[in-house]
Amino acid sequence: MRFRYPNGKLYTSKKRTSSPSVNNGNRGMRLEDDINESIAYYRREKMAVIHKKPTPVQIVNVDYPARSRAKITEAYFRQASTTDYNGVYRGFYLDFEAKETRQKQSFPFKNFHEHQLQHLTDVDEEQGLxxxxxxxxxxxxxxxxxxxxxxxxKETSTRKSLQKQVIAKNSIAVSSGFIPTIDFLPAVDRLFFQ
Amino acid sequence: MRFRYPNGKLYTSKKRTSSPSVNNGNRGMRLEDDINESIAYYRREKMAVIHKKPTPVQIVNVDYPARSRAKITEAYFRQASTTDYNGVYRGFYLDFEAKETRQKQSFPFKNFHEHQLQHLTDVDEEQGLxxxxxxxxxxxxxxxxxxxxxxxxKETSTRKSLQKQVIAKNSIAVSSGFIPTIDFLPAVDRLFFQ
Incomplete structure (x- = not known):
């Protein structure tokens, strides 16, 4: 079965294999899977303890069938009040949101919810990464x-998206690799500790 | 409606009022509500950004009724792979589990799942609090x-629970107050920074 989470990510019950396709024709929306593989690698290697938060769900009704586990029969997706990922890296708190776009030259601001950016601002003020x-x-x-x-x-922009060349100038580029798929911790080091 | 989460906490759709009862006869299992109020207070006062993680749910089926929001019609509670609470305090990562017991003289070890203690050990090794x-x-x-x-x-004990006097000797006692209901950050300071 397949359905979409509120964030637009397609859910399929079949798990993606761990080796990502490298041919252009097959490049799709797969950032979340890649991040999940990368944080699992960081945990295994004891480099950082980062977890994805569960999708928040408002539970309305639960059945307790005899001799089997509780079955939720009515529930709704809730809007998350935080980002999807947080954890600890060398004692520091880190917190991030991962988003992708099919657009080629700019990243739409609407991909980010206001409450996510507010949460990241709160974290920043509390000296988190x-x-x-x-x-x-x-x-x-x-x-x-x-x-x-x-x-x-975003606040100083008059556009609805951030141009790729502006992003490139104000961030660290990370190549897509094999293990971990997205090795973002060295970029975190450069952004916050150098 | 009422049901129990896998952690045994009773869910009721009616929200508890924010002023806890103080008479002995009414003292019950309410730690989670008190912690939630306390972390909301810490967020408001910009003292720490701590959130409770959503209950993890495995979603099996979703309906999309016309002109209304997606309705989850089949889902199951999953076992959490982490603790319930984490966040940032003065740049540091903190992570904790909150549990209560009706027993009078000792705290049962079985209240803690192995995966929760393993997660706390992982956090400790990564220098989190x-x-x-x-x-x-x-x-x-x-x-x-x-x-x-x-x-x-726990590892050196031959009992099935930890005696209250041992807990008292190896921890910081915190009184139940009004705002915040459980002011645990000063205890964190004493445990980790003094």
Whole structure:
């Protein structure tokens, strides 16, 4: 079965294999899977403990069939009040949102919800490491950007999206690799500790 | 409607009022509500950004009724792979589990799942602030304890529970107050920074 999460991500019950396709024709929207593989790698290697938060669901009704586990029969997606990912890296708190677009030259601001950017601002004020991972799906270009920088660029922009060349100038580019698929921690080091 | 989450907490659709009862006869299992109020207070006062993670749910089927929002019609509770609470405090990552018992003299080890203690150990190794908030419901006694200390006491114990006097000796006692209901951050300071 297949359905879409509120964030637009397509859910399929079949799991994607762990080796991503590298031919252009097959490049699609797969950032979340790649991030999940990367944070699992970081956990295994004891480099960072980062988890994706569960999708928030408002539960309305639950059945308790005899001799089997509780079955939720009515529930609704809730809007998340935070970003999808957070965790600990060398004692520091890190928190990020990962988004991708099929657009080629700019990243639409509407991909980010106001409450996510507010949460990242709150984290930044509490001295956490707040950032974004942005992917241009067509070209598989990935950028790691401080959330505070993105928010400032958004607030001073008169456009509805952020041009790729502006992103490139204000972030760290990360190549898509094999293990981990997206090695974003060195970019975090450069953004926050250098 | 009412149902129980897998952690045993009773769900009721009616929200508890924000002023907790103080008479002994009414003292019950309410730690989660009190923690939620306390972290909301810390967020408002910009003292820390801590959130409760959503209950993890495995979604099996979703209906899309015309002109209304997606309705989840089949889902199951999944076991969480982390603790319930994490966040950022003065740049540091903190992570904790909050549990209460109706027992009077000792805290049962079985209240903690192995994967939760493993997660707290992982956080501790990554230099995060990993701790427990333990409440004895009958007497409303609350203790904040380093997760590593609890785990060591558990591993060297031959009992099925940790005696209250051992907990008291190895943790910081926190009184139940009004705003915030459980002011645990000063205990975190004492445990990790003094």
């Amino acid at each position: 707040a950032f974004l991972i942005l992917r241009f799906a067509e070209t598989d270009e990935i950028f790691v950007m401080k959330a505070s920088v993105f928010i400032q660029l | 990993a701790f427990l908030i333990l409440r004895f419901a009958e007497t409303d006694e609350i203790f904040v304890m380093k997760a590593s200390v609890f785990i060591q006491l």
